[in-house]
Structures are given as structure tokens and as C-alpha cells.
Amino acid sequence: MKAGASVKEQTTVQTGADLLVHALIDQGVDTLFGYPGGAVLPIYDAIYRAKGSFDHILPRHEQGAIHAAEGYARVSKRPGVVIGTSGPGATNLVTGIADAMMDSIPLVIFTGQVAKGVIGTDAFQESDIMGITTPITKHNYQVQDLEELPRVVKEAFHIATTGRPGPVVVDIPKDISASIHNKKIESDFHLPGYQPTIKPNPLQINKLHEALLEAKKPVVLTGSGIIHSEASSELIEFVQNYQLPVASTLLGLGAYPGSDDLFLGMAGMHGTYSANMALYECDLLINIGARFDDRLTGNLEHFAPHASVAHIDIDPAEIGKNVPTAIPIVSDAKAALASLNEKKVYVLDHQDWVAKLEGNKKEFPLWHDQPEESIVPQWLLQKVYEYTNGEAVVTTDVGQHQMWAAQYYSFDRPNRWVTSGGLGTMGFGFPAAIGAQLGDMSSTSVAIVGDGGFQMTLQELSVLQERRLPVKVIIVNNQALGMVRQWQEKFYEERYSESIIDVQPDFVKLAESYQIAGYRFDSQKEVETKLPEILADDQPALIDCRVLQKENVYPMIAPGKGLHEMIGVKR
Amino acid sequence: MTFVVEVEDNRKLEQLTKQLNKQIDVLKVSDITDKAIVARELAMVKVLSNPQIRSEIQGIIEPFRASIIDVSKESITVQVTGKSDKVDALIDLLRPYGIKELARTGLTAFTRGHQPQVTEFKPYSLLK
Numbered sequence: 001m002k003a004g005a006s007v008k009e010q011t012t013v014q015t016g017a018d019l020l021v022h023a024l025i026d027q028g029v030d031t032l033f034g035y036p037g038g039a040v041l042p043i044y045d046a047i048y049r050a051k052g053s054f055d056h057i058l059p060r061h062e063q064g065a066i067h068a069a070e071g072y073a074r075v076s077k078r079p080g081v082v083i084g085t086s087g088p089g090a091t092n093l094v095t096g097i098a099d100a101m102m103d104s105i106p107l108v109i110f111t112g113q114v115a116k117g118v119i120g121t122d123a124f125q126e127s128d129i130m131g132i133t134t135p136i137t138k139h140n141y142q143v144q145d146l147e148e149l150p151r152v153v154k155e156a157f158h159i160a161t162t163g164r165p166g167p168v169v170v171d172i173p174k175d176i177s178a179s180i181h182n183k184k185i186e187s188d189f190h191l192p193g194y195q196p197t198i199k200p201n202p203l204q205i206n207k208l209h210e211a212l213l214e215a216k217k218p219v220v221l222t223g224s225g226i227i228h229s230e231a232s233s234e235l236i237e238f239v240q241n242y243q244l245p246v247a248s249t250l251l252g253l254g255a256y257p258g259s260d261d262l263f264l265g266m267a268g269m270h271g272t273y274s275a276n277m278a279l280y281e282c283d284l285l286i287n288i289g290a291r292f293d294d295r296l297t298g299n300l301e302h303f304a305p306h307a308s309v310a311h312i313d314i315d316p317a318e319i320g321k322n323v324p325t326a327i328p329i330v331s332d333a334k335a336a337l338a339s340l341n342e343k344k345v346y347v348l349d350h351q352d353w354v355a356k357l358e359g360n361k362k363e364f365p366l367w368h369d370q371p372e373e374s375i376v377p378q379w380l381l382q383k384v385y386e387y388t389n390g391e392a393v394v395t396t397d398v399g400q401h402q403m404w405a406a407q408y409y410s411f412d413r414p415n416r417w418v419t420s421g422g423l424g425t426m427g428f429g430f431p432a433a434i435g436a437q438l439g440d441m442s443s444t445s446v447a448i449v450g451d452g453g454f455q456m457t458l459q460e461l462s463v464l465q466e467r468r469l470p471v472k473v474i475i476v477n478n479q480a481l482g483m484v485r486q487w488q489e490k491f492y493e494e495r496y497s498e499s500i501i502d503v504q505p506d507f508v509k510l511a512e513s514y515q516i517a518g519y520r521f522d523s524q525k526e527v528e529t530k531l532p533e534i535l536a537d538d539q540p541a542l543i544d545c546r547v548l549q550k551e552n553v554y555p556m557i558a559p560g561k562g563l564h565e566m567i568g569v570k571r
Numbered sequence: 572m573t574f575v576v577e578v579e580d581n582r583k584l585e586q587l588t589k590q591l592n593k594q595i596d597v598l599k600v601s602d603i604t605d606k607a608i609v610a611r612e613l614a615m616v617k618v619l620s621n622p623q624i625r626s627e628i629q630g631i632i633e634p635f636r637a638s639i640i641d642v643s644k645e646s647i648t649v650q651v652t653g654k655s656d657k658v659d660a661l662i663d664l665l666r667p668y669g670i671k672e673l674a675r676t677g678l679t680a681f682t683r684g685h686q687p688q689v690t691e692f693k694p695y696s697l698l699k
Contacts, residue, residue: 139595159595193598317589320582 016146017046017177019185020110023153025053029081031072031438032056033065037085038125039112042177057438057467060459062089064431066096067457070105071435071445074418075393077230079106079160080435086112086174087125091132095425097167098136102422103251104228106165108156113142115175129171138166146176150187158189163196164315165228196314200331205339208286208310208327212242213346215284217306217353220244221267224251224421225289225313225333227414232256234337235288241345245357247275249290250406251421258410259390264357265366268296269557270403273569274360276555279304280563287311289333292322293422302562312336366407367571368551373523377401377476377547380527381408384446384474387532392416393445395433397453398424400482403553405448416443427456430473434460437469444470444535451477451504461514464540472535473542475507478549486552491559500549511542520544573679603682610680614658615640616649619669628668635661646671654678 020043024032032054036044047056059065062084069080080100084093090111100107114123130142139159141152149172156168212218226235232255239246239262246256247267256263265272267279279285285307290296297303300322310327311319319328329336368378381404384392394409395418396402402419411417418436420428433447454475464471478485484499511518519534521527521543534541554568578584584602591600620628625647629639637651651661655678662673 191595194595315593317586317593321586324582 014181015042015046015177016149016172016179016181017042018049019146019149019181020153020172020177021046021050021053023150023187024081025050027153027157028078030054032081032083033059033069033072033435034083034110035059035062035065035085035089036083037089037112039086039114039174040083040089040110040172040177042174043083043110043112043172046177055438057434057463059431059434060462061457062092063095063427064434064457064460064463066093066107066109067099067425067428067431068435068438068460068463069107070096070100070103070428071395071418071432071437072439073100073105073107073435074432074439075415075436075443076439077415078439079108079157079165082107082109084109084111085125086114086129087127089125090129090171091127094132094136095423097133097169099420099423099425099428100167101136101138103420104165104224105167106160107167108153108160109167109169111169111171112177113171113173116144116173117175119173129169133169136167137169138164140169140171142171143173143176146179146181147185149176150185151189154187155189155191158191159194163194164225164313197316197330198314198332198335200312200329200336200339202339204327204329205336205343208329209340209343211284211308211310211327212286213348215348216350217282218242218244218284218286218348218350219264219278219282220246220256221279221285221287221290222246222248222252222255223288223290224249224255226252226255227289229289229314229332229334230414231288231332231334231337232414234334234341237341238337241341242348243350243354244286245278245354247271247278249293249296249421250419251417252290253406253417254411254414255289257412259412261358262354264361266406267563268293269298270407270553270555271296272361272366272407273364273555273566274357276557276563276566277360278357279307282307285309287313288337289313291315291318294322297322297563298557298565299560299562302564304563364569367554369571371548373525375521375524375527375545375547377404377478377545377551378408379524380474380476380545380547381405381448383527383531384448384535385409387535388444388446391443392535393418393433393436393440393443394448395419395429395436395445396448397426397429397450398483399426399450399453400478400486400551400553401448401450401476402429403483404476407553409448415440426450426453428453430454431457431460433471433473434463434469437471444472446535447471447473449473449475450482451475451479452481452501455505458510461511461516461542464516465514469540470538471540473540475542475544476547477504477507477544478547478551479504480549482549482551483553485549489550489552490556507542507544517541518544520546522546573677575678601682603680607683607686608680609683610654610678611652612655612658612676612678613650613652614662614673614675616651616662616665616670617641617646617672618649618665619645619671620647621645624668628665631664632661637661 073080264275267275312329433445437445481499508518641648
């Protein structure tokens, strides 16, 4: 902040880009993820002038920048800030923008645009990024006038971080960032059409409280809304008060401590038997900050068929979208849980139910084969958990390794788990780990990636080379697109169409070419003897773990089936 | 802005209004399907006509309170305002004469100043 103030004093003539940089400093931005280019040259010149005001991370592809910003935002609880140039710079950000939209991650993305006068003429590096990003952003702006810029930046940060968080794109034509100004510009804003409901309706809270007292088989479903609103302590108090069993969504992991007795595990397609059967058999389902995604619910006809559903969500459009809701509560999760905790606590008549679920947990635990020497991925994830004491920030791509990480890496606190849930983006995990590391330097970031996904964004090894960040990349290498292969095995009669990829780079040499330590493990013994030391080191490392190719993720709900129709529950 | 939409069920309709409400620039969304409303649409129809049949067309459009806003040797342009079914009816009547061009604004609507009580309520639906 101080450095920024001094820049302000020194510069008498300012450009639109300086105005932008000062607006970012005013927002408390300390880290930028961006890639320069023609249309953002004025902005990068202003960043050069403001050196020292913030750390600029240069990825080697814009997709790396935005996934890193997502990881940063998820762990640091501050918005991720991204800069890309016009045309291809902006379109390379699109996957990350869509990913952040699906998983409600607060991002503010600045894209360069060709000068106003040539917009619409197919100018060099022009793309209609407003049109492209309208359906995948919470809001987007194209700055039409220099005078709007400070207000737009303020609005963008406000919109991205309040209510249900999400990505906001600000498109800045080059002539605006290059133009000179020398007067004071007002930046106050008022958004009458954007007033998120934060406080719950007390009558609805009463209704939920009453339903709770009558329930014989209540269950809490925790979503990432709890993590976004930092409501974990309120959640723990609520759950403990009434001794409620808890199931979690993929993104909600860490909201409630994974090692607690009342925690049943992740629910959904690859969820635990006890979590899924709790959702299936319950008579009161209290959804806090989850959006009833199809990977959670399975066939909606068989989802919580006997339950009265209460749904707490800050986004009214999520309530009743997929599942009919008896008690809708539009509210911030923290505020709603705080109101619930103010109510008188009764002892519920549900001991049989809790005992049954805990019995399920014991009788139907997660299982996997355990050969003598070869590495099975489930075992590997357990070891990573053990060696990091469950304290690491874990990031993943999408697929088998993601599900195994969710199943076997138990999260006891929030903001440790960074995964691409809604969009399911390959190539997310590694750059997200870089951003997560920058967002929390006190923890180790471990990127759990597949050999397929890693090869989509591995160019970001350059960032590790440059910054020496202690990110550990663990490739769960089955030489296949594991989840695709699993579905082909189960539903396409083992026709492995384009899913076995046995031609690979030598990942150890690849790491070494970036001056990063590279390891290859083929046996359990190697993992046990070397991995603890590598994970404890303060240097970056890449570990190529060769795991059995034919391992499948179980249990599983086949597509179109209900929660109670799980397969692979027992060996 | 007035939108006329075809939806399968009330849940889809609810989702539609909620998604519109979510837009940052949207101040208010009202579903006026079951309200007492005034609804109007404007259409302009260029019909082939020579002086002989001009008065015939005049006779057709008169009950619709439509007006002729342009006349040329070969055609006249009729302007009509009203509910969509009225506009449809007039277009059907003019079609045999040969329609050269047609422009419709789509429906725009307001709720009436006085909303009848539920007991005297006669539902009017845009979907029916």
C-alpha cells in the first residue's frame, strides 16, 4: 500500500493504466497473475512503473494464470486477479473463467481490447470477449470511457467477492488504458439491481428448527458455501448441538472435520456407502451451501425420496432448481447457522439413526486391493495424507486421482482442498497448486494430478523453476485417462478408445530440464523410503508414481441410477 | 422489457425469473402471467392493392381500428395495434390480397392499475 501511495505522488501525468493500477492497490491486491501482449502494453507499462506494489506472476500460458488465480483465491480467501491481452490472450482464459463460475470462485479478470475505434472491424487480436464470457461470468464490463474505470474496478471487486462469489471480466480497450488524464475521478458506486440477501428470514429459521426437533432421521449436507462464508465453526457448533450426521459434497470437503465420528464422508457418484444411504433414507435433509449437482444426487427420482428438504443458499436460483424444497432459506451460511445456534437446543430422538449410520461406516468402509509391491493409487493417497499429517493444501485435476484424493485425503479444516468440481477441468491442479502456494506460504501445496491432465499445463514448471516454490507435483501415472478408461470398461465393453496413452515424456528428465528434482517410483518401498523426505523439503519436486492401470474408483453410482444403487460397495 | 416465454412447468418458470433476477443490471422481474394486464403489439403490413380494392381493404381493417399509414400505386401499409390474437386475425384476413412485407414488434404489457380480488379473478394467460 505504501509503495502505491508513493507512486501516486511521483506521477503527475497519469494514463488510464495508472488509474487501473492504483485502483488495484486500493483494493489491497498483492498478487497478479498475468501475461502481457499488444492490447495490454499500456497496463504493463504502468505495472512496471508501480514495481514493488505487488507481485506479478508470469505463467507460461494464460490458462495457467487463471487456474493459479483460482487456487490463490480458494486458499487465501481473497479474489484472484488476472490480466490477459485481447484476442487469444482473452480466449485462453475462457476455460478458467467457466471453471470459476461453476465453483463460485471470486476472480477479477482484466482483458485488453483493441482500441474503441476499431472494435467490430476484425482488428488484429480482436475477439468479442464480452459476448464470449457473458454466460460464464457473474458480470462483465467493457470500459467505454476513462472516467468509468475506477468505478468499474470497484464494482468488479464488489460483485466478485460478495453474495455468491464468481468471476467478473473487465475488458479495457487499449486507447482507454493509454489515454492521459489529470483530474480526480469519482469512483463511488451504487448497484440497485445487486443486493444479495445475507440475513436469513427468522420465520424460515424457526421452521427449520421445528423440523429438526421432529426429525427422526436428520442429515446435514455440507457444500462449499460454508467454506466461502467461513462458517465452519458455526457449522461444528450446530452439528455438535444436535449430534447430526454429516455428508459432504466434493467441494464442501473440509467444511466439517473429516476425522470426526459424525462425518460420514463424501456423498455422490463415488461417495461412501454410509453418506449416500444417509441421503437416501433421511427424513430431514439440511443442505447448507450445496447446489444439488447431478454428480451428487444421481437419479433425482431416487434422491432423498422420504425427506423434507431444507436448503440454505445465498443464491436464490439454486433453491428448488433440482430438488423440491420445503424450507428454503436464502442467506449467507454463516448468518443462517448463527441464527440456528441461537435457538434452544433439544436432545433429538435419533440415536438409532446415528447408530445405524455409524454402523454402515464401519461395515462398508472404502476398500481397495493391496498387492505386495506395485503401487495402488488409493494406498498412495493414504501415504500422502500420512506424510503431510493431513495439513497440506491438496489440488487436483478431474478424474480418478481426484476421486481418490477426495476419498482418502481427509480434510480437517477448510481451504485446504482445491479441485475443479463443476467444470471438471483437466490441467487445473498443477497451476492451481502454484496459486495456492502463493496464497498460503505457510503450508505445502501438493498437486495430485493424472498423467493426462498434467500434460495439459505442464509448461508452468517454468514458474516453479523461476520462483523455487515448494510445490510438490505427484503424478498418479496409470498411462491412461483413467476415468474414461473405467467408463469404457464398465459401460462400453472394454473398448478402450483413445484412452490408453503409453507414449509419455520421461517426467524425471522433464523436471530436470526445468531444474526441478524429479523422481520416479515404481514400488511401495520407494514411496515409503523417499516420499516423506521429499514432501518435507522446501524445494519444488515432481514425483512420477507408476500405479496399476486397471484400478477403478469404487464405490460407484452408475449414470442414471439412484443413490441406493451403488456398485462396488464391498470387495 | 416484456418477454413472452413458453415453459414446461412452474419450476422452469421459477428458475427463469430467478436467473433474470440474478443479472446485476436487472432491478425487478415480475411474472404477470396471472395478473390483470393490458397487452399490446404493433404490426405493420404492406399489402398489394390497386385503387379498386383499396376501399375493400379499408372495410376489412376498420373493425380492427387499424389505419393506413402509407399508400403507393401498388401497395398500402396498414398499421394495427392490439393483443397478439387480434393482430394475427387481421394478418389472416389480409393474406389473400398478397402481403409484401410484415413487421411485428412482439408483445409489450403492463399490469392494470386495479387488480381484481382473487374471488372475482378471471385468469388470463399468455400461454393459452
